Amino acid sequence: MSSLRGWLLKILLRKEVQIMAVVYATLIIKGKKTLEQVPDKLREEVEDILETLEVKV
Numbered sequence: 850m851s852s853l854r855g856w857l858l859k860i861l862l863r864k865e866v867q868i869m870a871v872v873y874a875t876l877i878i879k880g881k882k883t884l885e886q887v888p889d890k891l892r893e894e895v896e897d898i899l900e901t902l903e904v905k906v
Contacts, residue, residue: 870894878904 873895876882884906887895899906 866891866894870898874898874902874904877906878902 870891873882873887873891877884877887877895877899884892884895884899896906
């Protein structure tokens with residue numbers, strides 16, 4: 850049962866990271882934040898999102 854709980858927790862936390870990366874990417878596009886203000890944990894994913902959207906930072 851604990852392995853199932855751990856698996857679910859990992860999936861839920863991963864989804865939260867993806868959502869926050871999209872939020873930060875949106876804020877960068879709108880000029881409210883800079884890439885330097887993105888937490889290190891999210892920076893690589895935010896860079897990937899911006900690259901996919903062809904946004905130059």
